[in-house]
Amino acid sequence: MKRLVNPVCKVMIIDDDPLHCEIARSFFEKTGATLIVIANDGNQAVKKLEQYADQMDLLMVDLNMPDFDGVELLGYLQDTNCDIPVLIVSGTTKSVFVASESLAKQYGLFFLGALEKPLNYSQLEKILLPCR
Secondary structure: OOOOOOOOOEEEEEOOOHHHHHHHHHHHHHOOOOEEEEEOOHHHHHHHHHHHHHHOOEEEEOOOOOOOOHHHHHHHHHHOOOOOOEEEEEOOOHHHHHHHHHHHHHOOOOEEEEEEOOOOHHHHHHHHOOOO
8 A cells, every 4th residue: 555755744535434533533543644534425525625725735535325326426436536635434344345446456556555434543543644
């Protein structure tokens, strides 16, 4: 998996699970994030990306959301030539993780990896925080 060079300061959490959003928000607040944007589905994410895309250091994407899911969002990110690093955090099967990773790479996205829910801070730190 690729690593980010600098700590994440501005993140968009795209997830329909309020508890997961709060867990992720807490993690990023503790690591010094200066901007945390929450979107509860792909439609909200698209609207918020129109406003915040040039500011984001990371998109944390759930795959399984109503109406406009994370897989569709990956397609949108490809269509808009998005270069924001993407991390998938979802409660789906391993085969769906593998398929989403393959899709993200095919789309040419800056794909950091996929983590299973519930969110594990130490796994998240390994991907997001620089070597110390």
